[in-house]
Amino acid sequence: MREFYTIQTYQAPRVRYNLLPFRFLRLTNDRELLVNEAGEHLLTPTGTTSDLIKGRLVPRTPLYQDLKARHFLYDNESSGLLGVLATKYRTKKNFLHGGPKLHLFVVTLRCDHSCHYCQVSRQTTDRAAYDMSLQTAEASLQLMMRAPSQHLTLEFQGGEPLLAFDTIQWIVARAKELAGQRDKRLEIVICSTLTLATDEMLTYCRDQGIKLSVSLDGPAFLHNENRPRPGNDSYERTISGIRRARDIVGPDSVAAVMTTTRRSLDYAQEIVDEYVKNDFRSIFLRPISPYGFALKTAHKTGYEMNRFLEFYRQGLAHIISLNRAGVDIQEVYAKIILSKILTPYSTGYVDLQSPNGSGVGVLVYNYNSKIYASDEGRMLAETNDDTFCLGNVHTDTYEQLMTGTAMQRLLAASCNETLPGCDTCALQPYCGADPILHHATQQDLIGHRPTSTFCHKNMSIIKHLFSLLSDADRDLLRIFFAWVRDQGLADIKRQAPVCA
């Protein structure tokens, strides 16, 4: 007698799924953020994590397919996962390759300014004892060239580096000679107020291919109040320096950075407009660093982190409005974080790296022959805290610097994958670690996350960016991708629609 197959024969085989490593947080009352080990993310309805873990997801639904495509789960139809994820993870950590790439040379502590928030001792212009000697410069360059990377950045800092211009000229010539012998590419930057920049100095910068970085805190009243100097004309001189630098060195030769003080907090829009007025295409809304002599003037410059975050959100909102109106201006911190969210690549910003870039990505050669793991470590030294001194250019080898006790202690607290509070945080791939800041503010390299200003700031800003992304219209997505790709708005508008 003929028989029929049972109904079960015709049913689709049950798809069983398994979890891949991920973390989550509740972004809003109705949305969760899921982030996997390689930094891929997904915004989902509340309850998704619980359903995912309890095996309640329905296969082949759009949510299921998204979770599978972004490597939060795998099933019997998945293949080749581990290699793909490993490659993505390794790409995120690519900044480790090549050792320290940024080398700061503090050629002098002399300065003609007395900025309230300056973290280093401001010796007046007539104290030559605070300049780097040529012997120290030579020893520093020899160590710098030991870094494995074929691309190095040499950045001059101070004080006011232009007060030791002859030292700069000597170092540049010698650095190029040594780099040429080792087939290394060299980028050179001078961080200067430009108030003392002569046309001869700027012509030299043009001829040597040197870029300039200048401080511009905002409109004249704010800049001059933050950065007093004899004559109270820091703003006017800075603007003059910027214009002359662009004329002589090149239109894209000058970048600007600002420092937020308590006085700045009421003028987010005005500060951004000042940058636009002076044809800058980026602005870094950064808080004041809690190091060195800035602590002595904290009553003038200190503020609660919440107030800074409100300032940041206002500034970012204004920048986005300007972009919507066709003005090309990026916010640098948002750009760095968006790069980590929207692309598979790492970034060179050491404070948002894990392990933190101090020592690993940057070295600071001080005028007095001591070497520090970061500029912040050097600033602490000016207040007699030498915790982050890695060694001395005249007595220590590169290997001794990179394997010494100071570096070991720093590295042990530099990986947010291992820090209390960070190890389970969904934002871990987008954040970093800052043992030097935690040492300065909490007297502990590991840090106490619930009271950490680093954690508070980054959690707030990263969550804010995810909120913007989750509600973003097409124009906002184009703006963010223009920032991430360093393209102009006009260029990105000509391209196909982007998907986050």
Place this chain on the structure above:
Amino acid sequence: MSAEALTTSITAGTISVSADERVYGRTAILRTAYWFTDRAYVFIAKRDEHMLLVEITPKPATLDAPIPPALSVLAGEFSNQLLDYQLREEIEERTGSIRELLITKALFDAGIPDSPPGDHRDPVATEC
């Protein structure tokens, strides 16, 4: 889930949370408590064989936090976050070994050579 797995009470300005370690892992309880140590003093003790007692007392008002959180709000936050940390423990239990494998493979494929003998306390020899 048993009704006694998690109980909270508020007495004399302190929240007392009793959590059953058979339902909520100790690690989840400790991780949850950690995130309250900015706003409150947290004391943890064994209540009996299976129960952990967490006492949460809000800190006095400060310039950064001029208004102390309401106790009922804190208690609710603790319960919700404990649920989330318990989920995180489950994720770790099921995927921790995959994470280790993934990172090992990522670093192995980066071409990092095997460590030479010794450790960082040994004297460093340099090539001439």
